[in-house]
Amino acid sequence: MSDSTASSFVVVANRLPVDRITTPGSDGDTWRRSPGGLVTALHPVLQAEAGTWIGWAGGEGPAPSPFTLDGMRLSPVPLDADELRNYYEGFSNATLWPLYHDAVEQPAFHRHWWKSYEQVNARFAERAAAEAAPNALVWVQDYQLQLVPAMLRRLRPDLRIGFFLHIPFPPTELFMQLPRRLDILRGLLGADVVGFQSPGAAQNFLRLTRQLLGLKPRAHIVEAEDGRPVRAESYPISIDTASVEQIAASDVVANRAKELRAELGDPKTIILGVDRLDYTKGIEQRLKAFRELLSNGELSVPDTVMVQVATPSRERIEHYRALRRTVEREVGRINGDFGRVGIPAVHYLHQSYSREELAALYLIADVMTVTPLRDGMNLVAKEYVASRLNNDGALVLSEFAGAAADLKQAFQVNPHDLDALKSVLVAAVRSPLDEQRRRMRAMRRYLRGHDVKHWARGFLTALGAPETATAYDSDNIRETST
Ligand code: GDG
Secondary structure (H helix, E strand, O other): OOOOOOEEEEEEEOOEEEEEOOOOOOOOOOOEOOHHHHHHHHHHHHHHHEEEEEEEEOOOOOOOOEEEOOOOOOEEEEEHHHHHHHHHHHEEEEEEHHHHHOOOOOOOOHHHHHHHHHHHHHHHHHHHHHHHHEEEEEEEEOHHHOOOHHHHHHHHHOOEEEEOOOOOOOOOOOOOOOOOEEEHHHHHHHOEEEEOOOOHHHHHHHHHHHHHHHHOOEOOEEEEOOOOOOEEEEOOOOOOOOHHHHHOOHHHHHHHHHHHHOOOOOOOOEEEEEEEOOOOOOOHHHHHHHHHHHHOOOOOOEEEEEEEEEEEEOOHHHHHHHHHHHHHHHHHHHHHHOOOOEEEEEEEEEOOOOOOHHHHHHHOOOOOEEEOOEEOOHHHHHHHHOOOOOOOOOEEEEOOOOOOOOOOEEEEEEOOHHHHHHHHHHHHHHHHHHHHHHHHHHHHHHHHHHHHHHHHHHHHHOOOOOOOOHHHHHHHOOOOOO
């Protein structure tokens, strides 16, 4: 890569923040920016710094050449079919994902998955080394790329390297199960700043550096084996609060919400769940609690109905297929026992929706259930709160979501305790309006001050990015400076 394209700010993530749009009859691809919070947060810095985002563009085989979209340079990394199975579905999503989420499903270990994980991490590190200008700042994202910081440092010792983990970091006893635990730990220690969603996760990491490598962490800093100080701290991620509020306030969404409520038979109470169909999200426990409440008469159809959006996810992995079978069997059972003609008790939607449709669902949800068994943060909980422009509605939130530390006024619950889940659901359904408003107002205020830009600014400041403040001051309007 020539110096003319070298960037002083580089993001490295498994996925590029774009979706490919294929128009029949036209040759060549067109791309659209995907709506995620991460890209919203990083876009101003990428624009201001003429930055580059490195990641997989989707699809198997050769990757497209680097291109520019909305002032961001995008540098696609190829993955072939074997790498998708071994690096992505295998080591990332069938070893690390369950292990890091308290092993709520049994993690599988296979040596050829590890080899592929190493090989793909090396490819991302090499690409970052080629794209980064001298002394550039490189920010590596998430569990798929934990080896990149150390690999990149070996190639380019001049860089400032940050790493952020979006999912939990497990307690030491669980991490110790990982056959290549030392490589992962040393991989992360290649960064100058390792960011986590919660203080507990940062502590778990620091404790491991002592236990496995004999290092001596003090407060948030540990001196790595090469003598460099590495900061490990929590930077809880958030949403683009203003844009979520803006969508919720639009006429299109308000009208759609009215339509949806009518289509559901205008029930007194709508309980909503929106999750990727993932075994960490506690969907089964939630359905079971709802079934028991219908069964003992504490809740009843058609006064109360549940809407469960379960976005399709990782459908080639067996644990996910098994979960789908279980959830769909349970939905069928509940509807068979408690539904009426034309009025199911659970409206189950195994589909993806537009942001507007999700916002309309948030608006009609009197009670929102976010009950993961373990979750790094959970942005759905934050999106629901930000959408509640009237300050009404009740959020039932698992203690095991990172979001519980931020949304303290939610109806918090241990989702493993079925009786507790049932009584908190009933308390939320019956909560008086003034109590709902008191809780919701406090949480909405918090999210206005703690949005995703606040998160990015906090991390980048710790990493020593001098221009961070300027990028956010001008907020999206600065031209690319090449
Ligand atoms: C990981 C961590 C952490 C969902 N369905 C649709 C849709 N979504 C959007 C939501 C939300 C996002 O996807 C899901 O984010 P979560 O945070 O809830 O969960 P994960 O996907 O597991 O994310 C998590 C996060 O990373 C960030 O660090 O919070 O703990 O596991 O924004 O709205 N969006 C659209 N259609 C859908 O059908 N448009």
